[in-house]
Amino acid sequence: MLAQGLISWWYVDGYKLFVNKLWTKLGDTIDLFSIGSLIKTLFAPYRQIAANETGTSIDDKLLAFVDRLVSRLVGSVARIGIILAGIVVILIQFLGSILSLVIWPLIPFSPILFIVLAVMGVTL
C-alpha cells in the first residue's frame, strides 16, 4: 500500500514538483542573462556618462556624436557577447532539463536494467 502510494506520487505529484523546480531554475538563468533587454538595447550607448552635449559648437557636437558612436559600438559588442554566452548556457540547461524529465520516470525501473546488464555480463 505504502509502496503503491510512493510510486503513484513519483509519477504524478513528484513529477509535477520536479518540472516546477526545473522551470524555476531555467527562469532564473534567463533572468540572469536578461537577453530580452539586451536585444532591445543592443545598440544603445554602453554605460557612458559624458555623452550629453556640453556645448553648442560644431566641435562639441561632433565630439559628443563620436563619443556616443564609440559607446554604442562597445555596447553592442558586449551585449552580443553576453547574448551568445546566455544562449549557450540556457540551451545547455534546457537540454539538461529535458533529459532530467526523461530520466525521472525511468529511475524506478533502473534497478531492473542494472540487473539485466549484470546478468548479461556487460562491462566497460
Add this chain to the structure above:
Amino acid sequence: MNEFKYNSTRAKYARLGHLLNSPVIFALLWLLILVPPIFGILLLIQKNSLGWLFFIVTVFALMTLVIIKLLFLRVPLGKTDDITDILSSNVISIMNKDPTPKEFAPKLMETRSGRFLALRFGLVPRLLAGVASDLPDDMTPVFENARKIAKEINAPQISGGILAVAIIITHPNHEEILARMRLSVSDLKEGIIWYNYLHGLVKDSKKKRRDGGIARDFTFGFTPLLSRYGLNLSANRSLTMKTQLFRSEHKEAIAQMTEIFSNAGRQNVALIGPDGCGRSTVVNAFAEQLLDANSKIPNNLKYRQIIKLDAAALIGGTSGQGDIERLVSSLLNEAYSAKNIILYLNNAHLFFETSVGSVDISNMLTPVLEAGNLRMILSLDEQRFLEISSRKPNLTNALNKIMINPSNESETMKVMEDQIPGLEWKYHVTYTYWALKEAYRLGDRYIKDVEMPGRAIRVLEDAARYAKDGLVFGESVQEAIEKTQGIKLQAATSTEESRDRLLNLEQLIHERMIDQEPAVHAVSDALRRAAAGVRNENKPIGTYLFLGPTGVGKTELAKALSQVYFNGESEIIRIDMNEYVESSDVNRLIAEGATDAMSLTAQVQKHPFSVVLLDEIEKASPQVLTTLLQMLDEGILRDTKNHEVSFRDAIVICTSNAGADKIRERIDSGNYESLKNEITNFLIESREFKPEFLNRFDEICLFKPLSKDDLMRITDLLIKGVNKTLAPQKIEVALEDDAKMLLIDAGYDPMLGARPMKRVVSKTVENIVAKASLRSEIKSGDVLKITADQIKQELGNE
C-alpha cells in the same frame, strides 16, 4: 469529520518524515549515493559485470532522499475537509492513535508554531497540560475550535500553534486564565498570524529574487561621485528579506510616487510627516519595487536606483560653500546623465539651512526642482516643511507633496512584528508579545520626539538592554522607560516593602509634618490609586489646591510627598508664582528647554516624575492661570515651540494664602466639607480665582492654623532634625517640656505660623550644642539635656 485517522496515508508519510528527518540518515543516504558508483565503476573496469548492482543501491538511496525531502517532510494537505487532511504535517507526525488533549498538549512544543507561542506568549507545556482534558472524546471540541480559529485568521492548515490556542479556549475559564497572563484570545490569534507571517517571510527568503540580471545597468551611466558621497539604497537592500508595508497609507504613497515618476511633470516627491512615521520605510520599499523584475511598474521606472545624499557627508568632503556648490552641481549632473538615478534627500531641511550640520543649497536645487527633469525624493517633517515654505515658497511650491501620518495601534503592532527578527538578531534577545504591547502603550505615553511606529521600535531597542535570560518581557520595557525617561512605573507595587510604604503613606508623611489630616489623606489616596493603576492616565496623578495661612505645612506636605513617594526632595519642582504676575510672564513659564532650563515646562520635561509645587498661585496673572488649565485638566502643557510636555506622572500642588483669614476664623466652627464649599464660593465671589480654575483641581484642601499641641509636636520634629544632623558625632539632644514651651512662645507667630520656629530652634538648640561641644562638656555617646534656663539665656542673647 473531526476524527483523526491514524492510519491514513498522510499520517503515515508525516510519521515517516518525522522519523527520518535526521542528519545521520541524510549523511548515510548521501554516502550510499556517492560511494557505490565508485565501486561499481571500478568493478566494471575490471570486467566484472556485478559492478552494475552497486548502481541499484545508488538509485534506491537517491529515490529515498528525494521522497523524504519532497514528500515526507512536506506532506501536502489532503483534498477533503476531514481533520486529518487539514492538520499540518508536523502536527500529524507527532499524534498518537487516540490522543487525549492532555497527552497531546506537551507534544505541541515539538512544532515550531507551538514553541513560538510558548516563548512569546507563555503558553508553556505545563500550562497547556494543566488546562487540557484527559478524555479522548474531548479532542473533538479542540479540533472544532481549531477549525474556527483557522477559518477566522485565514490559515490554510491547522498548525501546532492553532491547536495550542484551541486547547486553551476549550477550557471554560480560559478568559480568566489568559487575563492572569495579561492576554486575551484575540492576542493569541494575533500571535498565530504573526507566526504565519514570519514563517512566510522565511519561505520567501529562500526564493531567488529576480532583479534584471547582468545587463540591467548597461544602458545607464557610471556614477562614481554619487557612489562616493551617497548611499545606494537599491544596492544596499536586503537580498533575502523584502521591506513589508502594512499601512495602506504607505502603499498609497508608493502608488503616488510611481505615478509621479512615470508620468510627465515635475519629477519630484516630498514625503512630509513627523519623524518615526516611516518615511524611510516608504523609500526603501519603493527602491525594492523598482528593482523587482516581477513588480508591476511602468518600464520607464524599472531598475531605477535610489541614492541617498547625506548633508554631513557633503560638508565633510568639501571646504566652504563654493566647494559644496561645485560638488552638488557635479552630483546633480552625474545623476541626470546616468538616467537611472533617483536622488533621495533624507531630512531635506539640512540642505536648505545654514545651521551646524546643514548646508544651504536651495539656490541650486530650486531651479532643478522647478524644471522637474531630475527625479528626486525629499523627506522632511511637517514643521520644517512649514518653516521652509515661509522662507522659500518657490522651492516648496515646486514639490509634489505626499503626507505620511503616524501609524495607529494595529499598524504599529504589525510593524513591530515585522521588525522583531531584525532586532532579535541585532541584540541577541527574544521579545515576548507582552513586551510589544507595552512598547506601544508606554512609547505612546512617554516618547514624544518621534512618532509611531518609530516610538515603539525605539522602546523595543532600549528594552533589549533589560532582557532577563535573553527574554524581553513587559517588565523589561517598563524598566527601559523608567531608566530613559526618569519615571516610576513598576517599583511602586512590586515589592512587599513598597506596598507597605504605600499603605502607610499617611504615617510616613506625619513623620515630618503635623496634622492637616484631610490634605494628607487626599494626596495619599491619589498616590495609592496611581500605584495600583486605577487612576485616569490622561491626567496628572493628582491636582490639589492647598489653602491656608502661612507656615501651617502646605509646602512641607509637598516636600514630604516628594521624599516619601518620589525619589527624594530633589524631585520637587517649585515655582514661585509671584514671579509670574504679568500676562507676558506666560512665555517665561512655558519657555522651551533649550532657551530657559528653569521654565516650568523645561523642568517637568527633565523630571516628569515629580511633585510640581506652584507656590502662591493667587499672585499669578489670570493669563498664567488660564495657561495652566490644560495642564490641570489633561496633564499636558505645550511649550513656546509647541512641544507637548506631559505632567501625567506628576502631582501638581498649588498653594495659596487666599481666604486664610476666613479659614483661621471658621476652621473650628463647623463641618470641614461645608467650610470648604464656603471658602471656594468666597474665592470665586472675591474674584481671587475663576470657577473654571478651581473646578480643575481634584481636591481643594484646607490647612488649619496650628494649635499649641501641634506646635509641641513640631518642636519634637525639629529637635529630631537637629539630632539627625548630630548623628555622625554620636551626640543627642533632649529638651525639657518647659524648654520646648519657651521655644514655642518665641517661635510661633499667628501670621507666619510655624515658619519662624525652625529659625529659633536652629539658633538656640544648635548654639547650645556648639558651645557645649567647644567647652568639651559633651563627648560622643552623650545625651545633652537642654533646660528652660539655657533656652532663656540663649534667647536673651539674640
